[in-house]
Amino acid sequence: MSSFEIEGGRFLKGELEPQGAKNEALQVICAVLLTNESVTISNIPDIIDVNSLIDLLGCLGVDIDRHTRHECTFKAENIDLTYLQSADFKKRASSLRGSIMIMGPLLARFGKAYFPKPGGDKIGRRRLDTHFIGFEKLGAKFVFNPDEIFYTVEAQHLKGTYMLLDEASVTGTANIVMAAVLTPGTTTIYNAACEPYVQQLCRMLVSMGAKINGIGSNLLTIEGVSELGGCRHTILPDMIEIGSFIGLAAMTGSEITIKNCRVDQLGIIPFAFSRMGIQMDIINDDIHIPAQDHYEIDSFIDGSVMTIADAPWPGLTPDLLSVFLVVATQAKGSVLIHQKMFESRLFFVDKLIDMGARIILCDPHRASVNGLNRETPLRAQIMSSPDIRAGVALLIAAMSAQGKSVIHNIEQIDRGYQNIDARLNKIGANIRRI
Template identity: 75%
Template sequence: MSTFEIIGGQPLKGELTPQGAKNEALQILCATLLTDEKVTIHNIPNILDVNKLIELLSDLGVQVSQESKNSYTFKAENVDLEYLNSPEFVKKGSSLRGSIMIIGPLLARFGKGYIPRPGGDKIGRRRLDTHFIGFQKLGAVFNFNQGENFYRVEAKKLKGTYMLLDEASVTGTANIIMAAVLAEGTTTIYNAACEPYIQQLCRMLISMGAKITGVGSNLLEIEGVQKLGGCEHKILPDMIEIGSFIGLAAMTKSEIIIKDVAYKELGMIPDAFKRLGIKMELRGDDIFIPKQENYEIDTFIDGSILTVADAPWPGLTPDLLSVFLVVATQAKGSVLIHQKMFESRLFFTDKLIDMGAQIILCDPHRATVIGLNQENQLRPTTMVSPDIRAGVALLIAALSAEGKSTIHNIDQIDRGYENIDLRLNAIGANIKRIVN
C-alpha cells in the first residue's frame, strides 16, 4: 500500500491535459470482444483499473498490442472461454468492477458469459439486477451461485425485445446494448442511461456495423446484426478529472489552464462549479481558471441554501460530489451536498472535519458544509483514501492545507488518475510518492 506525502499551501500555475475517460474506457475495451477483427483505441488512460481490464482481456485470448503511449489494438479472434472457469479468472475478475461488462459481449457472440461478483469502491450498494434482468429479457438464462459468488448467463440465441430499465444504470445500459447489437430482431431500451460514455460506446458500435438509433436520449432502438467488424475509436477526455482540476484550482488559489476538455460533453459540470463562485473562461476548447482569493456560493432565488445533488445524465455526475464537498469547505456561504446514489460515499467527511472543515453529516446521503471563506485554512493531517473519488478530494484538501499531510492507500487514487502526482508536481505541487 503506497502513500503520498504532500506539502500544501502553495498556489499552482500551468497547464493540465486531462487523461482519457476511465468510465468510457472500461466499456470500450469490453466492446472489443464483439468482433474477431482488429479494433484500435486511442487515448486510453494508464490507470490501474484500465490496465487490469486490458490484462484480463489478454488472459481471455485477445491479442493486445500497445501501439503508442495511450493507443492499443485488440483482436478477439481466439477467445478462450475455458478461462472463465479458472481460479485465476475468479481472482482477477472479482478485483475489478468494470469486469462486469465483459458479460454482454461474450453472451452476444458466444452464447455464454460468466463473472465472479466484481469488486471496486466501497461506497455503498451497487446492485447488478439491471444487467441480468436485461439479459433475461433478451432470452438468456441467469444463474447465481451464492456459495461461489459467481454469476452465469447463457443463451442459444438472443432475441430483441422491449424493456424498461428499473434504473438508468450506466454500466447496465452498456452491457445490455452490447448484448443486443448481435441479437435477432429489434431491441428497444427505455430509461437507458445517456451519459457521454454511453453515447461514445454507441458511436463506436455503429462504426463497427451496429444499427442503433436514439443515441443521446433515454430511448434506444437497436436492430440486431449478424456480425460486427473492426474500427478505430478515440476516448473522450475524462470529465471527472476535469472537474477535479477545477476544484483544485479554486482550493489552492491557483491559475490553471485545462487543455482540450471537449467542453460540449461536460454537461452541467462547469455551471455547477460556477454556482460555488468559481470563475472560469472557455478559450477554444480549453478552460482557463484564474487565481481567486475568494469564491462565494450562490443561493436559490428565494435566498434558501443551495443544494448540489447528483442525478442521471444530463444531471450532475455523482463521481464529482466528493470534490464539490471539499471545494465548498473554503467557499463563502453554505451548501447542502446530496449524494443520492451511494450511501457510503460521504463518510470521508470525518477526515475533512479533522482538518478543520465545518461539515454536518446529516445522514449517509447528505452533508451541510459551512464555508470558511479561505479565512481559516484546513490543517494538514494523516488520512487513508477510502475510494477513488474521495481519495482525489482528500488530495485537493491536502494541497490547500499549509504543511505536511499524508495520504495512505493511494492505490485507490491510482485506479482512476494517471500519474496524478507527476502531473501536479509539474505545475508546482509538492507530492512525494512512497512505495511501501
C-alpha cells in the same frame, strides 16, 4: 502500500491535459470482444483499473498490440471460454468492477458468459439486477451460485425485445446494448443511461456496423446485426478529472488552464462549479481558471441554501460530489451536498472535519457544509484514501492545507488518475510518493 506526502499551501500555475475517460475506456475495451476483427482504441488512460482490464482480456485470448501506453489494437479472434472457469479469472475479475461489462459481448457472440461477484469502490449498494434482468429479457437464462458468488448467463437463442430498465445504470445500459447489437430483431431500451460514456460506446458500435437509434437519449432502439467489424475509436477526455482540476484551482487559489476538454461533452459541470462561485473562462476547447482569493456560493432565488445533488445524465455526475464537497469547505457561504445514488460515499467527511472543515453529516446521503471563506486554512492531517473519488478529494484538501499531510492507500487514487503526483508537481505542487 504507497502513500503521498503533500506539502500544502502552494500556488499552482500552468497547463494540465486531462487523461482519457476511465469510465468510457472500461466500456469500449470490453466491446472489442464483439468482433474477430482488429479494433484500435486511442487516448486510453494509463491507470490501474484500465490496465487490469487489458490484462484480463489478454488472458481471455485477445491479441493485444500496445503501440503506446495510450493506444492499443485488440483482436478478439481466438477467445478461450474455458478461462472463464479458472481461479485466475475469478481473482482478476472480482477485483475490477468494470470487467462485468465483458458479459454482454460474450453472451451475444458465444451464447454464454460467467462472472464472479465484482469488487471496486466500497461506496454503498451497487446491485447488478439491471444487467441480468436485461439479459433475461433478451432470452438468456440467469443462474446465481451463492456458494461461490458466481454469475452465469447462457442462451441458445437471443431475441430482440422491449425493456424498461429499473434504473438508468451506466454499466447496465452498456452491457445490455453490447448484447443487443448482435441479437436478432429489434431491442428497445427505455430509461437507458445516456452519459457521454454510453454515447461514445454506441458511436463506436455504429462504426463497427451496429444499428442504434436514439444515441444521447434515454430511449435506444437497436436492430440486431449478424456480425460486427473492426474500427478505430478515440476516447473522450475524462470529465471527472477535468472537474477535479477545476476544484483544485479554486481550493488552492491557483491559476490553471485545462487543455482540450471537449467542453461540448461536459454537460452542466461548468455551470455547477460556477454556482460555487468559481470563475472560469472557456477559450475554444480549453478552460482557464484564474487565481481567486475568494469564491462565494450562490443561493437560490428565494435566498435559501444552495443544494448540489447528483442525478442521472444530463444531471450532475455523482463522481464529482466529493470534489464539490471539498471545494465548499473554503468557499464563502453554505451548501447542502446531496449524494443520492450511493449511501457510503460521504463517509470520508470525518477526515475533512479533522482538518478543520465545518461539515455536518446529516445522514448517509447528505452533508451540510459551512464554508470557511479562507479565513481559516485547513490543517494538515494523516489520512487514508477510501475510494478513487474521495481519494482525489482528500488530495485537493491536503494541497490547500497548511503543513505536511500524508495520504495512505493511494493505490485507490492510482486506479483512476494517471501519474497525478508528477503532473501536478510540474505546475508547482509538492507531492512525494513514499
